[in-house]
Amino acid sequence: MASIQSIRANCRKVMCIGRNYADHVKELNNQRPKQPFFFLKPPSSILLPGAGPVLRPKGVTMHYEVELGLIMGKTVKDLHPDDTQGALDAIKGYILAIDMTARNVQDEAKKKGLPWSIAKGFDTFLPISNLISKSLIPDPQNAHLWLSVNDQMKQADNTDLMLFRIPRQLSDISRVMTLEEGDIVLTGTPKGVGPVGTGDVMRAGLKVDGRDIEEARIEVP
Amino acid sequence: MASIQSIRANCRKVMCIGRNYADHVKELNNQRPKQPFFFLKPPSSILLPGAGPVLRPKGVTMHYEVELGLIMGKTVKDLHPDDTQGALDAIKGYILAIDMTARNVQDEAKKKGLPWSIAKGFDTFLPISNLISKSLIPDPQNAHLWLSVNDQMKQADNTDLMLFRIPRQLSDISRVMTLEEGDIVLTGTPKGVGPVGTGDVMRAGLKVDGRDIEEARIEVP
Ligand SMILES: [Mg+2]
Ligand SMILES: [Mg+2]
Ligand SMILES: [Mg+2]
Numbered sequence: 001m002a003s004i005q006s007i008r009a010n011c012r013k014v015m016c017i018g019r020n021y022a023d024h025v026k027e028l029n030n031q032r033p034k035q036p037f038f039f040l041k042p043p044s045s046i047l048l049p050g051a052g053p054v055l056r057p058k059g060v061t062m063h064y065e066v067e068l069g070l071i072m073g074k075t076v077k078d079l080h081p082d083d084t085q086g087a088l089d090a091i092k093g094y095i096l097a098i099d100m101t102a103r104n105v106q107d108e109a110k111k112k113g114l115p116w117s118i119a120k121g122f123d124t125f126l127p128i129s130n131l132i133s134k135s136l137i138p139d140p141q142n143a144h145l146w147l148s149v150n151d152q153m154k155q156a157d158n159t160d161l162m163l164f165r166i167p168r169q170l171s172d173i174s175r176v177m178t179l180e181e182g183d184i185v186l187t188g189t190p191k192g193v194g195p196v197g198t199g200d201v202m203r204a205g206l207k208v209d210g211r212d213i214e215e216a217r218i219e220v221p
Numbered sequence: 222m223a224s225i226q227s228i229r230a231n232c233r234k235v236m237c238i239g240r241n242y243a244d245h246v247k248e249l250n251n252q253r254p255k256q257p258f259f260f261l262k263p264p265s266s267i268l269l270p271g272a273g274p275v276l277r278p279k280g281v282t283m284h285y286e287v288e289l290g291l292i293m294g295k296t297v298k299d300l301h302p303d304d305t306q307g308a309l310d311a312i313k314g315y316i317l318a319i320d321m322t323a324r325n326v327q328d329e330a331k332k333k334g335l336p337w338s339i340a341k342g343f344d345t346f347l348p349i350s351n352l353i354s355k356s357l358i359p360d361p362q363n364a365h366l367w368l369s370v371n372d373q374m375k376q377a378d379n380t381d382l383m384l385f386r387i388p389r390q391l392s393d394i395s396r397v398m399t400l401e402e403g404d405i406v407l408t409g410t411p412k413g414v415g416p417v418g419t420g421d422v423m424r425a426g427l428k429v430d431g432r433d434i435e436e437a438r439i440e441v442p
């Protein structure tokens with residue numbers, strides 16, 4: 001299986017699903033979407049395990065969002081939303097990821113109708129875990145995500161709470177843009193997002209059937 | 222010099238500058254920006270020369286936007302806005318490009334404060350020319366862009382009209398996200414954007430000192 005370094009090097013697109021957990025939609029006072037919507041993060045924002053801290057740009061309120069990430073293994077175009085097997089077959093592995101967000105920049109962009117790319121795209125704004133082989137997550141809709149800041153648990157929810165499940169996500173994305181091998185899809189964040197500053201330590205992980213997945217651990221200063 | 226096929230294959234980020242020509246800002250009833258803003262298009266939207274038509278998704282009002290594109294030749298981070306030589310040195314070549322936009326999708330996204338990625342990211346939404354070697358455009362702020370639809374001239378303006386010049390663009394982008402070799406930067410579109418439908422033929426080109434640049438020609442059905 002490919003190393004996590006090669007995942008970064010070969011990634012040409014990071015697609016992120018927004019507002020995919022009901023309680024997270026509420027906590028940001030957003031509208032519950034009628035269909036999945038998504039946005040791009042640049043591959044240059046990927047922060048590999050052990051590659052140092054997330055850098056907070058001046059004047060930025062930086063929020064964490066823990067998410068299950070999919071590494072695509074093949075080209076996907078116009079996937080049918082009910083094609084669960086097709087969706088699973090197109091995934092070659094998983095990562096855990098933190099979709100760091102410049103919340104104040106995003107809030108201003110929303111107000112002005114401007115793109116989200118800056119708010120989501122700073123260097124180091126996408127810490128990822130090591131690669132998780134597919135066999136460790138037999139059902140990606142039944143995995144427990146958690147994230148703590150300075151050992152205080154902040155996010156802890158199961159992926160079965162997603163509003164739109166993975167086949168529907170890949171269907172909607174791939175009807176707009178072809179997913180290519182090496183592309184990364186982030187599947188949305190559960191409730192509990194919040195600010196993090198210089199000196200805070202984020203830890204995140206994934207449990208399947210109550211068991212910690214070693215490869216999924218993230219620790220970023 | 223690299224082939225245009227390898228440009229597509231190696232591109233990991235397409236950054237586009239918005240609202241960079243005053244008369245284009247006016248024609249869309251937008252606010253003139255105090256600083257450059259930018260958004261991402263996915264590399265999967267690139268349409269190579271001769272690779273067929275731009276595909277109009279159902280229900281989409283599709284607009285053309287002709288733009289001068291920069292192909293980055295090296296890593297750029299925190300470039301100084303006055304470093305004109307540094308900016309030029311970081312460019313390894315040029316392309317002409319049409320930043321196709323699902324205008325009705327974008328208008329709705331703006332109204333709702335949603336990301337622009339869908340409106341800008343459909344497959345085939347980035348027709349590009351062949352590679353233009355650097356020596357053919359001695360001064361990228363003095364090149365004449367044009368685009369016609371069914372042989373009716375729609376856009377025709379000089380890059381000296383840019384509100385934010387290229388060094389400032391690369392400075393602002395690279396203070397958010399590192400520009401890497403192979404990344405593409407689109408520098409904004411002049412006035413005259415408009416709709417195009419199935420069956421319409423777009424042609425676009427570039428003149429330098431009154432001379433047509435052969436490599437810059439685009440023709441898409
Ligand atoms: Mg997110
Ligand atoms: Mg965007
Ligand atoms: Mg444009």
